[in-house]
Amino acid sequence: MSGAGGNATQQLRLARHHHRNQRQSHYSHTSFTSTDNQNVRCSPFATYLPTNTPNRVVFALLIINKAGGLVYNRTFAPGLQKLDGNDYLILAGTFHGIHAISRQINPAPAAQHLPGYRRPPTTGLESLESSHFRLTCFQTPTGVKFLLFTSPEQPNTEVVVRRCYEIYGDYVMKNPFYSMEMPIRVEKFDRALGGYLVRP
Amino acid sequence: MPGPVAAPADKEDNFKPLPPTKPFQSTLRYPSSRKSIYDRNLNRTRVNESSLASFAYLFNTLITYHHSKSGSVSEIETRLNRAGYPIGTKLLDLLLYRQPPRTATRPTRILELLQFVHGTVWRALFNRTADALEQGTEKKNEYMIIDNEPLVNSFISIPKEISQLNCAAFVAGIIEGMCDATGLSTDGVTAHWAGEGDELWPGKTIFLLRFKESVVERDEALKAG
Numbered sequence: 001m002s003g004a005g006g007n008a009t010q011q012l013r014l015a016r017h018h019h020r021n022q023r024q025s026h027y028s029h030t031s032f033t034s035t036d037n038q039n040v041r042c043s044p045f046a047t048y049l050p051t052n053t054p055n056r057v058v059f060a061l062l063i064i065n066k067a068g069g070l071v072y073n074r075t076f077a078p079g080l081q082k083l084d085g086n087d088y089l090i091l092a093g094t095f096h097g098i099h100a101i102s103r104q105i106n107p108a109p110a111a112q113h114l115p116g117y118r119r120p121p122t123t124g125l126e127s128l129e130s131s132h133f134r135l136t137c138f139q140t141p142t143g144v145k146f147l148l149f150t151s152p153e154q155p156n157t158e159v160v161v162r163r164c165y166e167i168y169g170d171y172v173m174k175n176p177f178y179s180m181e182m183p184i185r186v187e188k189f190d191r192a193l194g195g196y197l198v199r200p
Numbered sequence: 201m202p203g204p205v206a207a208p209a210d211k212e213d214n215f216k217p218l219p220p221t222k223p224f225q226s227t228l229r230y231p232s233s234r235k236s237i238y239d240r241n242l243n244r245t246r247v248n249e250s251s252l253a254s255f256a257y258l259f260n261t262l263i264t265y266h267h268s269k270s271g272s273v274s275e276i277e278t279r280l281n282r283a284g285y286p287i288g289t290k291l292l293d294l295l296l297y298r299q300p301p302r303t304a305t306r307p308t309r310i311l312e313l314l315q316f317v318h319g320t321v322w323r324a325l326f327n328r329t330a331d332a333l334e335q336g337t338e339k340k341n342e343y344m345i346i347d348n349e350p351l352v353n354s355f356i357s358i359p360k361e362i363s364q365l366n367c368a369a370f371v372a373g374i375i376e377g378m379c380d381a382t383g384l385s386t387d388g389v390t391a392h393w394a395g396e397g398d399e400l401w402p403g404k405t406i407f408l409l410r411f412k413e414s415v416v417e418r419d420e421a422l423k424a425g
Contacts, residue, residue, distance in 0.1 A: 174355035
């Protein structure tokens, strides 16, 4: 792993750490009576804001093919901090590896399965959260991974990422000029995705 | 070693009778109702809608095949045109058969044919009419049928290096087959992009019909008398 990859993971770790600190500060300043305050991620007032608040944003979408290569990379909100192209590739490869590990490790006792049948697969990493963003990962049955970066306030990220998968199925898989496992340069896919995710 | 009875050592030694012909076994797979598409009434149009996704994958395979076999954009378009042509010749009869009883008339004039294609054919194939029908300004034998978003192109994005290619050439082939079947033959029907810089309809396509001079002359003679 090169130095840049190490940086990427470190950044993630730092982000999580920061997140934990912020959580504690929330606990010290607010008095929750409900038992599920483990799930509180942002200001308690956020729920009272109108649904179209500007801080609910989809930041970026990455598509990783089954070999761990980055085939699509697009940001949707203006003024985001960007990595350079190589770092995106490293991020994709690193995530692919972490995802594979998370599929293998499982602290729960192994579920009973019929002899002769394959062990049911685990889903692997599904989401990763920090104070500033949430990463939702959706893996298709063929091993393509959709990574959606959103703000933590964005609801229904699973629905959004599945809709992205549908758009991919329509405009990339049904396009005769796309070769499998290659970077996606498909005009109608870009347009449909923009129409769905870019806010006017 | 008691071998088989020695055959007379002449030409018959090489003779082997042909194996008996196998009884015919259909490879057609039937649905549980035992009714295949051939058992349906030709007039049942409402329930005969087919899945767009299935069509898209089939069309996808057709294009990939012809793309791999041909060296230029015009060759792909010609091949797609040839693939659509037999559909057009058969579709004319089917659609005339499906007209309400005792009202079916063959289009015998150019304008009738164009309106038939613009309305009836488009509705049968794509469930809507085409968006416009125009006559060429320079030549009298050129007509244009305009579709803002051809259904066959809905999932297809053309790469930059062959941006001239329009896969609606397949539909152009259907139209050409239909023109020939009515006896109003053409010098070819082609599909062209017209949505350059059009924000609303970037996939706008013009189907250009060039009727033969003799057909136009005959049509004018019919009109006169």
